[in-house]
Amino acid sequence: METRIVLEPAMLQNQGSAAASHIRVEGLTVAYQKPKAAGTLIAVSSANLDIARGTFVTIVGPSGCGKSSLLLAIAGLVQPAGGRVLVNGQPVSGPGRDRAVVFQDFALMPWRTVLDNVRFGLELQRWSGEDLTARARRYVELVGLKGFEHYHPHQLSGGMQQRVGIARALAVDPEILLLDEPFGSLDAQTRDEMGSELLAIWEQNKKTALFVTHGIDEAIFLADQIVVMARNPGRISEIITVDLPRPRTIETMDSELFIEYRRHIRACLMGKVEQSCTQERRF
Amino acid sequence: MLLGIVSFAAILLVWESVVRLGWANPFFISQPSAIADSLSRAARSGELWNNLEVSLREFAIGYGASVVVGILAGALAGRFRIVEYVVDPFLWFLYSAPLIAFYPIFVLWFGLGVPTVIAITFLLSVTQIAANTLRGIQSVNPGLLRAARSFGASERDLLWKVVLPASVPMVIAGLRLGIGRALMGVVVGELFGATAGLGFSIAYYGALLKTTDMIASVVVIVVLGVLCTQALSAVEARFDSWRTGPG
Amino acid sequence: MPIPSSKYRVLVSTIAVLVFLGIWEIAPRAGMVDPTFTSQPSRVFAASLVIVPSGDFLHDVSVSLSEFAIGFALAVGFGVPLGLLLGRFPVLRYLLDPPIMAIYATPHLALLPIFIVWLGIGMQSKIAVAFVGGVIPILVNSMAGVRGVERSWVTAARSFCAREWDVFVKVILPASLPGVVMGIRLGVSRAVLGVVVAEMYQSQAGVGNKIMLYGSEFRTDYLLFNVLLVSVFGFTATWAVRALEEKLWTAGK
Ligand SMILES: Nc1ncnc2c1ncn2[C@@H]1O[C@H](COP(=O)(O)OP(=O)(O)OP(=O)(O)O)[C@@H](O)[C@H]1O
Ligand SMILES: [Mg+2]
Secondary structure, three states, X not given: OOOOOOEOOHHHHHOOOHHHEXXXXXXXXXXXXXXXXXXXXXXXXXXXXXXXXXXXXXXXXXXXXXXXXXXXXXXOOOOOOEEEEEEOOEEOOOOOOOEEEEOOXXXXXXXXXXXXXXXXXXHHOOOOOOOHHHHHHHHHHHOOOOOOOOOOHHHOOHHHHHHHHHHHHHHOOOOEXXXXXXXOOOOHHHXXXXXXXHHHXXXXXXXXXXXXXXXXXXHHHHOOEEEEEEOOOOEEEXXXXXXXXXXXXXXXXXXXXXXXXXXXXXXXXXXXXXXXXOOOOOO | OHHHHHHHHHHXXXXXXXXXXOOOOHHHXXXXXXXHHHXXXXXXXXXXXXXXXXHHHHHHHHHXXXXXXXXXXXXXXXXXXXXXXXXXXXXXXXXXXXXXXXXXXXXXXXXXXXXXXXXXXXXXHHHHHHHHHHHHHHOOOHHHHHHHHHOOOOHHHHHHHHHHHHHHHHHHHHHHHHHHHHHXXXXXXXXXXXXXXXXXXXXXXXXXXXXXXXXXXXXXXXHHHHHHHHHHHHXXXXXXXXXXXXX | OOOOXXXXXXXXXXXXXXXXXXXXXXXXXXXXOOHHHHOOXXXXXXXXXXXXXXXXXXXXXXXXXXXXXXXXXXXXXXXXXXXXXXXXOHHHHHHHHHHHHHHHHOOHHHHHHHHHHHHOOOHHHHHHHHHHHHHHHHXXXXXXXXXXXXXXXXXXXXXXXXXHXXXXXXXXXXXXXXXXXXXXXXXXXXXXXXXXXXXXXXOOOOHHHHXXXXXXXXXXXXXXXXXXXXXXXXXXHHHHHHHHHHHHHHHHO
16 A cells, blocks of 8 residues: 555644744643642643644544643633744734634533624724624524524523624624534534535635644544544644545545555554654554 | 411411410410500500600611621632631631620720620621622622633733622621621610610510510511511522523 | 632632631721721620620520521421422412512511511511512422423323322422422521511510611621621521522522
8 A cells, every 4th residue: 555644743843934824833732630639631742733824624532631731721711831832923822813713512602693693703803894693693694593593502402502702702703713513412414514614715715724623534524634532641643634535525535545544543452553743654 | 488377377366365364374475466466556655656766766877887897808808818718717706706795895985885785786797798709709700800801901901801790699698697697786786775776675574574565576677577578588589690500 | 710619719709708807806906986886896795705605695506596497497388389389280379479479579578577466575576577589489480390390301200191290299299399399498598687676676585586686786896797797697697598599500400
């Protein structure tokens, strides 16, 4: 088999010019205070990552390996205990209009309707010169919730709530989309539809996307690059470049290469592949 | 609602007939018809309205002040940890202590009468409102704060668009419970030392052993309590609609 | 940002209380307030040394405590079973709910003069007030506790052919316990309040009686000692039930 999967030595790549990468993570460590105990829990340990503008990056890894933590650090929502995050070459010190997050637990305001929840981000970012409600309505429709504008979150199914969260993030038109298991509570079919929809939006607007998922197929299908994480301590164990042609279709999933990626990632996740991120592996 | 009326009517009927049949002494438990008489007499003479006005004024001032102070104190304690830690021991002490025991001290400070009643009313309800506000603010889901921050929310935005709306149900529950305690403060304060008011008239007729007039005043207080609580429950239901799911 | 630990919390709270006591002590000494009105921690402490060893004190405390204990025991003994029953049988509940809610919304101490007329100024009227204060929240919360029991648990028990009695004892009783205990917590403070206020209103003995007496004699230090005594009692009793409650909640998870 030809060497088409390149496992990038992240450190090596870091020596490239910082300006070229849209998001750059340097030696990032995220730690949390342990509840009711002294000491800290290392959620992410010295992670390095370089994401070029316009790429779609997926993150896979076992539960609790620090995927959300990595994402939140890039969002500027948790302060790193070490290292730093650069966006457009500028160190991140907090949230910014260039990034929007779709949260794993939706985080919708329960007292706001669907429409007002989508408006929420626009309001906070002080959008003006445009009818915010009309804009919010467009995005509600985009995620397929037309007719539910005036529902409150508790009246929606989990999957519908998740789509509100996606609409809220898309509505503010960020350069970088940070999605934390955005399709986690969707059924398989909606999941595929939303995936294609997301790819379309991404291709249209040349956004950079960072997408956490538990679905291996989904991770391959969407990605230019896959970040595989491991546990204890949470760390990046591999970065895989996906060389599947775009646009991708259902048939892509049946291709030999796709299956090869799948096999490899599964092996990674099961810890069968011994490696560190500085090691280059080909097969 | 209908059942409520039926059930009250049944109670009144049993009460009236038990006395009429001579099974119970009307000196002790009076009877509904006599109470109705007493009420209409008090209404015509203006005594009822006078007492009601005095009590309601004390209630409005004491409760009104406790709403302002309670929400403010609770919000400050919820916002600043240090304030919470400072206020916490006093709040819990006042919350669970039988505050009316401080009554004689208030009499020393404010003299017998209206100011003391207002002080007791205030003190009884303010702790409830402050405690609920604090709890409401503390129990705001941190995930919502994080989501707002991700869109660049300022501290002000966080307060106005997340913290306050999220704690509204809890605050209103505090207001409702506070009403009960404030009413208690008014009545008990007047029971001990006043020259007018519903509590005063209960104590006054009690001393004269006029059971009927005494129970008539109690009935007015019951009605007042039910009305206030119902009103706040209605407000609560309105604000709570987003929180109580269908299940 | 320093991470506030529970030690920090205790420290700040302790300092706040100490500062309060300090000001209370110093202000009258500095002539800023009249000690007749505010007394001082040291005077209250001195008063406690006089009051506690006296036989009167023991008598008052035992009177108040027994009024509370009897009234509250009656409230529990009556309120819990009735509450469970009302929760279990909707017909009964529909019938009794309106008057119960009306009493719940009413300041129960308004009934105090009536009890005095009925039962005299002795211990009985205090017991009655404590009972009425305690029984309503206990009843209402026990009822809510039963109604909050998941229907699916009852169905699950039925699927094992449980009889009505088994369902009640093995499912409904344990599952509604948190509600019952919450009612008891609310009931405790209302019962304590009832006893103290009833004694303050008209009585022959008891801590509340002494509070009123010292108040009329302007003996602020003696008065405050008694006030603090009942406050500490109310606080401790509530705290104890709350601790039990938390234990039950975590056990129920
Ligand atoms: N706010 C927090 N306080 C303390 N520890 C936390 C906090 N958030 C996360 N952790 C810990 O950090 C570790 C990584 O959590 P994280 O949420 O990043 O995992 P994850 O990879 O997203 O898992 P999942 O796939 O289940 O969402 C976990 O051990 C978790 O317990
Ligand atoms: Mg996660």
